Structure formats: C-alpha cells, structure tokens
Amino acid sequence: MKEKEQKILDASLNLFVDKGFHGTSTAKIAENAGVATGTLFHYFKTKEELINCLYLSTKESMLNEINDNYDNKKDIKENLKNLWLKSVKFCTKNPQKFQFILIFQYSPYITSLTKKQIETQTECMIETYIKGIEKHEIKEISFEFAMDYFWGNITSTVNYFRKHPEELNEKTLDQVFELFWDGIST
Amino acid sequence: MKEKEQKILDASLNLFVDKGFHGTSTAKIAENAGVATGTLFHYFKTKEELINCLYLSTKESMLNEINDNYDNKKDIKENLKNLWLKSVKFCTKNPQKFQFILIFQYSPYITSLTKKQIETQTECMIETYIKGIEKHEIKEISFEFAMDYFWGNITSTVNYFRKHPEELNEKTLDQVFELFWDGIST
C-alpha cells in the first residue's frame, strides 16, 4: 500500500515548511498522515532518510515540469525564457515545495546527501547554455556560475512575487525576465 | 562581565551554522562558550531570544561594513559597485555570518521577529536607488524588487565563490558585477 508512503511525504512537506525539521516530530507527521509511528519507520529508516526522500521527490517534480514542452528548434532567448517562466510558475504555484527546497538547501544538518546531488540542472539547460555560448549570445561565463545566477534570479523573483502577489502578471514577468536576460546576454 | 555574553553569541554562531538551531542544545552552547547553562539563561531569557539577538547583531555588523566609506558624490554605477563589492567581500570574509543569515532568513520557526525586520536595507542603498531612477540610469523597477534582485545576486555570487574559491579575484568580481549591472541598468 504505497499510498501511505505518499501520505507521509505529503504530511512531512507541510509540517517541515510550517515548523521546520526539528520543530516537527515524527509522531506529529504520523498523526497528520493518519498512520502509526511504526509505519513511518517502516517506510523510512530514519527521520533524516525521510527528509532526503522528500527533497528528491520534490526536486524531481519541479524538474519534470521545467523540462516539459522544451523545443530545441526555437532560438536561445525564447528557450531560456520558457525555462525561466516555467521555473517561476512552478515555484509560485507550489509555494510549499519552493519553500521546502529553500530551507533544505541551506539546512546545515542534512549532510548525508552529497552537496553535488543538490545541484539542480537539466539537459535542456545544459543544451541552451552551450548553444548560447557557441553563438556568442550569452556572456562567457562558466556553466556553474550561469546556474547559480539562474537559480538566484528565480529565487529572488519568486520571493518578490510572494510578497507582492498583485504584481504577478504577464507584463511584469516579461519585464523581470528582460532584466535577467540583459544581465546574462552579450 | 559582558564578555561572557559575547562568548555565548560567538559559540552560538558556530554551532548554529554547523548543526542548525534545533541540532544545537543550550547545554552545548554553554559548554563551547565556557559558561554554565544558568549563565546562558541569565543573559538570554529563552533560546529563541538568543537566536534573535544573534541575528540582529550579525546583520548589524554586516550593514556597518557595507555603509562604510560611502561617498554620495561619486556616480551611480560606482556607488552601486562599491555597495555590491563590500557586500560580497563581507560575506566571503565572514562565511559563518553569511550562512547564519541565510539559514535564519529561511527558517520557519523564528516567527517572533517580524518579517519586516528581516529586510536588509541601508540609507546608502535607498539614496543610490533614488538617484539611479531619477537620472534614468537604472530600470524603472520598484525599490522592493531592486532590493530582492540585489540580495539574490549577492547570495548566488557568494555561493558560487564558496564552491570555486580559486575564481575569487578582482577580474572575476568585475565581470560578475558587470553582469549584475547590465541587468539593472537601462
């Protein structure tokens, strides 16, 4: 009955975002999931393993959405804009998942998962980056920095829209993307 | 003997960054500070108060350094570059403080301190922003978004240099600032 595993993950996401990792007891997670504590530890050996599993599944759901509808025949700016828009939209539509990724990323006590695994990149992004460099349309920066710049921009953009939801419309999104593009383009 | 208070704050900073808020017990803080637990609770009524005090003192030390040597007679780009450089340098020179500000900012269980208080801005930044808008040198965006864009850029820049310390030199800093400037300037 894998549905219980999913219910545990769902309950965890909401509790971790509201109360933090250590502020959320395994007993509370089990209660919210409608499950006994023993069941929780049947599916996840430790609390830490649960947190890591939740991170991986959350990241996966985000990447799946971002990779969707990618068309490598379009030009570089359009491809990048689509990746950027899909990222912003995923994060604003899934505030809990977005917040969880943030707190996980900066959380000091999740050491078991290698930091490498945390880096979020997709084939589409690598392809767009390489083409952008080849055609001299984006600045000559390393892929690693381009990624940090991209996610840093997504984070601050989404954080801004979270504080000012009335600004979230196509026109503002276009403006903010132009700001990002003006930075990274040659 | 206010030195004990400072020792408690110092020990807290290191432990919180290494082990997280809940991963760090008050007993451990007292031990690392060379102080009894009773002393800790003499200076800080609760653990939460200690965390908030540490955040305020950490933020203050950062803002002091950023505001230093500000010269409003220089032109906008130069002023902004100085603010940007001083921010990046403070964060790379004080990785513990930088990391603490990050984990505090995204921490869900610190609710007592209003979110407004968290926003980091200085007189210099407001002045530079206003002049930039007036002279049409920076794009017509709100101050709030400009701030989010600024700190998002600092964060991704410092995170990048943390992973690639060999890249931390004046030339790269100039390049990365140009990327930031190209985004925000008209």
Add this chain to the structure above:
DNA sequence: TATTTATTAGATTGATTAGTCAATTTATTA
C-alpha cells in the same frame, strides 16, 4: 565594614524526542 545587588554555577525537572518491538492484521503465494 555591613548590606545589597548582580553574576555564575551546575544539579535537577518535567516534557519531548527518535526510534524499537512484540503483537496483530492484511496480502501473497504454494
């Protein structure tokens, strides 16, 4: 000097925690 006040100590407390375990139910297979 005598008295009060601030500081420091650490053992103690009651609550909470992650994780266990033996017992029971449900699903699978032979």
Add this chain to the structure above:
DNA sequence: TAATAAATTGACTAATCAATCTAATAAATA
C-alpha cells in the same frame, strides 16, 4: 486452504532537551 511474508499498530524506552532553582560568589554601595 494453509503457510508465509509484508504491512500496520501503538505502547514503550532511553536519551535529550529547554528551562528552573537553590546556592555560592563577586561587585557595588552605604
């Protein structure tokens, strides 16, 4: 159907936690 395996339960435990309390000491004041 019978036997085995997997899933589920929740009471339980040993450890750990933030915070308290009493007592002792140092500093300030009169």
